[in-house]
Amino acid sequence: DVMHPSVVTCAPDAAVWMVAHCMAEHRVHCVAVAGVTNSGPHSRHYGWGLVSDMEIVHAGNRDALMEPASSIAASAPGAVNEDDAVIGAARLMADDGTSHVVVVGPTGLPCGMISTLDVARILAAA
Numbered sequence: 001d002v003m004h005p006s007v008v009t010c011a012p013d014a015a016v017w018m019v020a021h022c023m024a025e026h027r028v029h030c031v032a033v034a035g036v037t038n039s040g041p042h043s044r045h046y047g048w049g050l051v052s053d054m055e056i057v058h059a060g061n062r063d064a065l066m067e068p069a070s071s072i073a074a075s076a077p078g079a080v081n082e083d084d085a086v087i088g089a090a091r092l093m094a095d096d097g098t099s100h101v102v103v104v105g106p107t108g109l110p111c112g113m114i115s116t117l118d119v120a121r122i123l124a125a126a
Contacts, residue, residue: 002086002122003103003112007032009048012070016059019051019069029053030100032110033073048110049073052099079104082111086122089114 012035030052055072078092078101105111
């Protein structure tokens with residue numbers, strides 16, 4: 001109930017400036033990048049990574065807006081199952097120091113995202 005029920009994606013070879021444009025157009029703070037290998041401790045899936053707004057800011061600061069998205073994508077995004085409690089997502093964000101986790105559906109593929117703002121919305125309603 002907390003997650004955004006869609007995942008905005010881009011190709012691994014999309015230029016960073018294109019990812020920034022995609023974020024602005026869709027009004028999101030994080031984009032999934034297909035084709036990124038990962039093996040993090042919380043990762044339950046393979047083949048994609050995440051680019052957050054902060055990676056875009058860092059890339060802009062380094063004049064790296066022409067680099068491919070795969071070069072700045074976090075390669076081990078945290079993930080929770082769609083039937084996990086929101087507290088699990090909040091703990092994962094706190095433990096990893098991230099602002100987003102991916103929600104994985106029964107097929108093992110991303111079906112949504114949970115951000116720190118989504119968690120704040122739940123806390124505010126408590």
